[in-house]
Amino acid sequence: MSTDTVTDAFEEHRPVLQGVAYRMLGRVADAEDVVQEAWLRWAGGDRSDVREPRAYLVRVTTRLAVDRLRQIKARGETYVGPWLPEPYATDFGDTAPDTAEQAVLADSVSLAVLVVMESLSPLERAVFVLREAFGYPYADIAAMLDRGEPAVRQLATRARKHVEDRRPRYDVDPARRRELTERFLAAAGGGDLEKLLELLAPDVRLVSDSGGKVSAALRVLETADKVGRFVLGVTRKSFQEDLSARFLELNGGPAALLLVGGTPDSVVQLEVADGRVQAVYVIRNPDKLRSLAADR
Template identity: 45%
Template structure:
């Protein structure tokens, strides 16, 4: 029997859905490179399928199921991961848009991605499909091969967990940029007191080196400890050519730090009011490889 192609002449059927598919896979996996692999695999399966009436639903279903499969192997890899795990940072957040009128559609913050990572894979999928990508539960049930009632329960548990862990609403861009600049200046000048003043008393700093680069093996808790940690890191790098470039990291103001001309780490911050609540630093070179900075002026 001959196979009918789902690809119209001179058209890429994936193009209208690519951002949505990448956004779903990235939120599921926390890796842009893995998300691209998943979407490409889904496209190949779509191209080889017959009689697909709804390309978007078909592709979303395939991407979701491939992500669930990938998470099974990721769980084993995470058990041997050195130090804290952080998502792979992205600078082109617009290319991962959920393209939906939901509260979380444009949220790619590290805080949300870490909250998602603590959910079970099925909870994560149900929550993302419904609450972020605005997919009706009747369709979510089909995609996850669960009853509609079960999918509602999964999403409810996930929603509760995410609300408990998400920070207060993000700071304004101007305030975010101001705090980032003040933090950089205080760290460079070695002013521990000033650095601590910029942080919430219960702030946390998480560094991800993945065993490839030096990083704290546990989260650093408290304003004073974080301040002293960054002063120490700055002092150790005093002999290097350091360049800090402001950048949009996961949809919020952050920075890319270069040592001797090489990208060394990406920094993202969560702001609570007028102070920094959390600092996320990715040094693992595997997670920086695909970073294409959208550097602000």
């Protein structure tokens, strides 16, 4: 296999490998590191007995991600304030918004699901990602993880129940989410508490991730009144001038990238159900906005 062929074969499958690694780790930089290591093993290893490059590369990437996740958990690092995954740019191309395929992909990379997945063990998370997001047969997953198929089935059942029991149910209509996001930002920017409260569900939650590096709520806020007043207070204090917003597709749905003086300041994504905002996710940790700044 020539150098060009080796590179082309890897690049063909890079999006899948990146998708697996990010769902496993919830961190773009770590996912990119894992994919880069998979490339080094692919380019420098013996490929003579590789019949299916995609299967081989997904196996290597999954095992590397499991090892990386174990290292992260072993360090036992303390995160300041609530934790959210790093925003991940997603694009489902020409897939229609109401297809089952997009619904599965969007759900598997959503902030709400990734937060729940943080409490899975590394092996549970690997099995859940490979089975639920990418539809691999149990036998293939068992081979990738060097486990027996019965054990993999048990891991899958346990992981699926854990996620199903804990993840909230939200609408996935991107047009509806985009509309409510625009109205939410307009009400916040205009200092209109009444309009803001009309958009918020009574038991709405606001999760703000700063990692202790910039100002943000250090605990999850609940109820429309608390969330609404907090949003208006932050808006008045932090975004008095030179604020702009750009809409992106992040983690399977519309999100607003807020820029102050042209520099990424926050990502805001809403979860919606029954025509009201059920959850507000705000990511302000500068480390988690670097990939978006680079994309710009």
